[in-house]
Amino acid sequence: MDFGLSQDQQMLRDAVSRCLADTSPLSHVRECAERDNPLSDQVLRALHDLGVAGMLVPEEHGGLGMTLLDAAVVAEQLGYAVAPVPFLASQVLAPIALREAGNEEQKAHWLPKIASGEARVGVAISETIEVRDGAGVSSAGGKLNGTALFALDFEGDDAYIVADSGGRLHLVGAKASGLKAIALTTIDRTRSVGELRFDGAEAEPLADDGGVATARLRDAGRVILAADSLGAGQAMIEKAVDYAGQREQFGRLIGSFQAVKHMCAEMAARHEPCRSLVWYAAHAFDAVPNEASLVACHAKSHTAEVHRFVARTSTEVHGGMGFTDLLGLHYWFKRIGFDRQVLGGPEAVRAEAAALQGWTKAA
Template sequence: MRWELSEEQADYRTVLGEWLGERCDAETLRAWLDAGDHATFEDRFVGEGWFAVGSSEELGGEGGGLIELAITAEELGRRAAPSSAWLGSMLALPALAAAPEAAKALLADGTTTVLACSADAIVGPAAGVTLAEDGLSGRIPTVLGAGRARRLVVPASSEHGTSLVLLDVDQDGVEIRDRPLTDRSRVASDVLLDRAQGTVLGGDASEALADAALRSAVLVAADGLGVMERMLDMTVEYAGQRHQFGVPIGSFQAVKHAAAEMLVKVEAARSLVFLAAAMVEAGRQEAPLHAAAAKAQVTAAASAAADSALTLHGAIGYTWEHELQIFYKRAKLDAPLFGSPAAWNERLADSLDLVGGPTEP
């Protein structure tokens, strides 16, 4: 099955792609990454209205839903655009449903509010942060976009269970330690809390975190789809330019087969991602299965496609000067980001009713 976007969604994808092509071309992106500058792009992304697409108009967003967010993630991945703060903010929105004023502030001016969950695992209740009378204390490793955040939504455990706490970063008791990543297009930090003060959000914390986990699966898978598409385009272009034995290497059957396999991965990934986005957005009972399948299968496929692209580029693909290395590293990070394919496959298996073997009479 091939997923087809609506005409309006396809137009949005085209317009966003053109905007990114102008604002985040390869030379500009490389300059940002060399300087460690993520703010320039992210501020422009907010200032020109893209940040609020895919969020409720009631909260000050531009409308749309998870499908539009998946389109955004796909196009950001296709350009390897700095977008850690955007993703962290989109994961925080389910928690902010109980704090509409904070959600409106986030969507209106891009006041970055990031979900403070470790990017090394599937989003869930925090294991290392406790909420007591004197505030929040603990450590959360590898929080995506925390270095760009003004506020954090922190899952914390207390005697009453799991709570979500909204706190300002600029206060005593909050320390943000940057953590370098091999993928320079993303940023992450460790968050250390020592009696930090915040506001406990209402609503069901477990439900909000479960929603954020499914959103993370869909959006990271969509990013992997975009990265995979870009690597396929680069590989096909290079195979038509690089000559051996007097002919383009793209004429060799082995190269054709490898490129065709990448194309099959891309087309299968597109259907997985957008079907999962639609299921999660609609709140369907089978949504967790689709989200798990998308995260596990698409990011694993993107990682494998990155290896194929590198092999087909040969020695030039290993060089710092060639842009393939940027997308290779992004694809490799997408696989473990917010849960590895193995972790999501386990969750998928746990959700299925497995049929046992024949029983003895």
């Protein structure tokens, strides 16, 4: 059996890679990271021209009706380029939530706008995984109260999809009365994250499915974060190998030293098996739904650990230069750190995987 990307997916990967190489060089990433709103309209427009915004929107609503594996292919390239664009929430999670739990009116209103790039929808479901003190959202009578931390793709949103404490999803307009949106600063300045405070804010509930749609969002989000980390890790390995082939010490290229060779080889040896794990998790989301949650947990937790090692080791290969802003290695380092913790750190996700397999009781 030959499990790999189809010809169309390879073409998609190459097209997105060329697009990002042209529109999102490191100089542009650095410029965006220094702004209050780090998201790049320039890069976003170029990706919209490729149809990325409508990838997961059904064809009947103006999208391309593609799969999560296609989205994972794009996410890997975004991580490789540390592209400062909204994707995880606005172009993956929001379309999945609306197509699987939205009513016909909600689908008809929002999905075509998402596909065309006319509307952007953020997503806040972190409290369904781990709840911090003072956080959590309650719903009653079509109104929300409480706080949702770490709303993803926060800047420039027209609406938010928010999970309440029972796991039900709600659609809230960005200008809804009773909603206060506060931008948050995280280690990753290529992403936009915010806090949503609700005080009787009006909301449209999505389907009351017992949390099924929210669980699907968790699975999809974890796979996309793993794919993003995969791309960022690949970039860090390549940068370490390139640097080792140029930097001289004691009259020799450092890449000729056995210790440096071992560091680069171990990064590659740990990184490469992650590719098939992430691809299968993305494939299972649409094709093998009874395995989707478990393999999404495996992909998220394993890539998080592997790419923390890759990020640290690549920085070490660069020596003192690796810690400077001059090389910009820290953008990939911090992106991997963000991917590691969002939607559950490795410890929490492994505990969830154990519960799914009946080894422990669910929290």
